[in-house]
Amino acid sequence: MKLSTLAWRNINKNFDKYKMYFFSLSFSVFTTYSFLALMHNKYVQMAFTYDDRYQSLLTGFGIVIMVFVMFFLLSSNSSFIRARKKEISTYSLFGMTNAKIGQLLFMETMIVGFAALVIGISTGIFFSKLTAMILLDISLASFTGELAFTIDPRSIYITTALFIAVFAVMGLSGLRVISKFELADLFKAEKIAEGRSKGSLFILLISLVLVGAGYYLASSPEPAIVVPASIPVLVLVILGTYLFFWEGLAVILNMIKKRKIRYYQAANLISVSAFSHRMRTIGAVMATIAVLSAVATTGIATGYTLYSNTEKNTYEIVGYDLYFYGGQDELLDDIKEAFDIHNTHVTQEYTTQLYTCKPQMDNFIVKGAYRISSETDYFRVYSQSVYNKLATISKTKNKPIAVNSGEALYIYPYMTHDIAREIDGQVLAFSDRNISVTSILRANFVSFGALHTIVINDSDFEALINSEDIKARDEAGVPYDKVTVFIYDNPLRSAELDRDLNGILAGKAGNFKTAYTHYDESLQVFGLVCFIGFFMSAVFILMTASLLYFKQVMAAEEERHQYKMLRKIGMDDSLEKKVVSSRLLPVFLIPLAVGIIHSIFAMKAADTVVFSNMIPVGNSYITVLGYSAVMYGLYALVYGVFYLITREQYSRIVK
Numbered sequence: 001m002k003l004s005t006l007a008w009r010n011i012n013k014n015f016d017k018y019k020m021y022f023f024s025l026s027f028s029v030f031t032t033y034s035f036l037a038l039m040h041n042k043y044v045q046m047a048f049t050y051d052d053r054y055q056s057l058l059t060g061f062g063i064v065i066m067v068f069v070m071f072f073l074l075s076s077n078s079s080f081i082r083a084r085k086k087e088i089s090t091y092s093l094f095g096m097t098n099a100k101i102g103q104l105l106f107m108e109t110m111i112v113g114f115a116a117l118v119i120g121i122s123t124g125i126f127f128s129k130l131t132a133m134i135l136l137d138i139s140l141a142s143f144t145g146e147l148a149f150t151i152d153p154r155s156i157y158i159t160t161a162l163f164i165a166v167f168a169v170m171g172l173s174g175l176r177v178i179s180k181f182e183l184a185d186l187f188k189a190e191k192i193a194e195g196r197s198k199g200s201l202f203i204l205l206i207s208l209v210l211v212g213a214g215y216y217l218a219s220s221p222e223p224a225i226v227v228p229a230s231i232p233v234l235v236l237v238i239l240g241t242y243l244f245f246w247e248g249l250a251v252i253l254n255m256i257k258k259r260k261i262r263y264y265q266a267a268n269l270i271s272v273s274a275f276s277h278r279m280r281t282i283g284a285v286m287a288t289i290a291v292l293s294a295v296a297t298t299g300i301a302t303g304y305t306l307y308s309n310t311e312k313n314t315y316e317i318v319g320y321d322l323y324f325y326g327g328q329d330e331l332l333d334d335i336k337e338a339f340d341i342h343n344t345h346v347t348q349e350y351t352t353q354l355y356t357c358k359p360q361m362d363n364f365i366v367k368g369a370y371r372i373s374s375e376t377d378y379f380r381v382y383s384q385s386v387y388n389k390l391a392t393i394s395k396t397k398n399k400p401i402a403v404n405s406g407e408a409l410y411i412y413p414y415m416t417h418d419i420a421r422e423i424d425g426q427v428l429a430f431s432d433r434n435i436s437v438t439s440i441l442r443a444n445f446v447s448f449g450a451l452h453t454i455v456i457n458d459s460d461f462e463a464l465i466n467s468e469d470i471k472a473r474d475e476a477g478v479p480y481d482k483v484t485v486f487i488y489d490n491p492l493r494s495a496e497l498d499r500d501l502n503g504i505l506a507g508k509a510g511n512f513k514t515a516y517t518h519y520d521e522s523l524q525v526f527g528l529v530c531f532i533g534f535f536m537s538a539v540f541i542l543m544t545a546s547l548l549y550f551k552q553v554m555a556a557e558e559e560r561h562q563y564k565m566l567r568k569i570g571m572d573d574s575l576e577k578k579v580v581s582s583r584l585l586p587v588f589l590i591p592l593a594v595g596i597i598h599s600i601f602a603m604k605a606a607d608t609v610v611f612s613n614m615i616p617v618g619n620s621y622i623t624v625l626g627y628s629a630v631m632y633g634l635y636a637l638v639y640g641v642f643y644l645i646t647r648e649q650y651s652r653i654v655k
Contacts, residue, residue, distance in 0.1 A: 004107060020642075026123070028069045033156070036152070037132075121160070138530060207247075218605040285547065289595070290598070298599040298602040299536055320393065322515070325482060351482055355382070358379070379450070380452065390445065404438075410424075423437055448511075449510075537631075553646070606624070
């Protein structure tokens with residue numbers, strides 16, 4: 001019989017067991033082609049303002065996916081071969097050399113790989129336009145350009161070359177595995193027990209200390225600590241995770257066995273014993289899946305959180321649909337004409353003079369990053385009534401306030417607890433009165449180019465104007481700008497209006513911002529990150545869950561005779577279902593739970609560095625966890641589906 005014919009027969013015989021593996025492989029090809037096609041799609045490239053950033057993000061994602069796919073395929077291929085020891089021993093017994101067996105397995109790998117390549121690329125081509133439309137829909141505030149169906153030959157060539165190389169490496173790794181097999185060992189494959197691992201209490205404690213140290217560093221509220229500690233945190237948590245699954249989990253299983261009342265219940269006795277005897281081979285896989293689950297859940301939760309807060313963050317930074325300062329006399333008529341041309345109704349418009357002051361106060365520095373010096377720094381200053389008008393018009397959550405005489409509200413865009421503690425109670429000394437900072441606000445909507453802002457009582461403001469402590473001109477006598485803010489209809493979908501407003505204001509106003517421009521730029525970044533995060537998580541979860549599925553299916557083949565013996569001594573169908581469920585649930589649940597816990601602390605670090613500066617609430621981490629919980633739930637749901645599929649297949653095999 002020809003090797004090609006035998007290879008086809010083997011694939012047909014085993015395909016039902018390995019169809020989940022084949023599906024994951026096809027999906028990885030589909031994902032790789034889809035992202036390469038997006039990188040080369042001229043319509044998508046033209047739609048993005050920052051083409052280099054778009055290309056670099058997709059390229060980085062592609063590299064991560066290929067590294068992970070290589071790991072997954074090599075690991076799965078090695079397991080495939082080891083699971084077929086009995087079949088390989090038969091070939092060897094009938095005189096087939098290891099080289100011929102290796103050629104056979106290489107041929108099988110290439111046939112399955114080629115089929116996955118054809119299906120994955122074909123699916124990618126079929127859905128290429130839909131994929132591009134989804135990307136543009138979530139990444140652009142308004143896309144009205146043409147998007148045609150395209151087939152990119154370069155993406156096909158690159159995807160084909162990459163995966164043929166991967167399949168070739170898989171085939172060669174199979175030759176290496178086969179060369180180590182001995183005929184006697186092959187015949188004894190199903191009779192050789194792995195041996196129960198007792199684990200090490202010392203290593204369990206070490207693993208918990210390592211993970212705890214990583215959590216402690218990640219939980220620091222100071223970005224100056226979290227950022228440089230990011231690499232040590234990764235090392236500590238990953239090393240601790242592997243030690244926990246290699247040696248620590250076995251200790252916990254032995255502790256469970258000592259609770260004799262629960263352990264000696266029939267289902268628990270059988271399932272815990274079977275699970276503990278698999279720890280040596282499954283431990284490393286579970287640790288890897290826990291780490292990858294943490295990466296996937298963190299990636300998808302970060303992307304979703306960033307994307308969901310884009311509009312809110314836009315108005316916390318810009319404050320209004322449009323503001324500009326400087327050049328009102330020359331620009332206001334042109335701006336209003338642009339609104340008329342685009343039939344856009346202006347609901348709010350307000351113009352006010354900008355003032356500054358430089359009171360005497362204590363100089364101080366907070367951890368080297370924040371400073372105020374009365375010699376070099378100035379305050380933007382508002383009367384209570386003007387501030388309240390701006391707060392009422394703005395699209396932020398800030399409300400009108402009441403400031404007593406002799407008191408001030410201090411506003412700083414990057415407020416932290418340390419800065420608030422230092423500035424609270426500071427005395428601002430003017431020529432004829434002192435004003436104390438009695439309240440703190442983190443906001444940006446009244447800064448208009450200034451770093452420090454205060455709001456004081458109207459009577460204090462008038463008095464300080466009269467005493468010239470508050471100034472409307474600089475030292476050269478040049479008047480400070482006025483600022484004008486606008487609120488108008490449908491601001492985040494008015495691309496053409498925004499283009500005209502930018503054309504009017506660019507180079508003529510002192511400075512300006514539109515909500516649309518900021519929103520569109522943020523969507524291009526965060527929408528792309530969210531899109532990549534969903535794809536990456538889909539690839540990770542499909543492959544890790546498929547790897548668990550495959551490992552358990554192979555275990556079921558080896559454990560089939562054990563269930564046969566248990567049925568002979570009285571195990572009924574009901575008890576068998578409980579045993580199978582108890583046997584498989586920890587394999588799926590423990591890595592998922594550990595991965596999500598890792599992700600929760602990773603999101604805490606992300607909140608300290610990123611989200612706390614974006615989400616305008618008192619405790620941004622609670623908001624972050626709320627968004628993350630949605631993604632954790634979806635991730636767990638998919639894992640649950642794989643658990644049910646695996647349980648069904650496992651039960652079918654052991655019967």
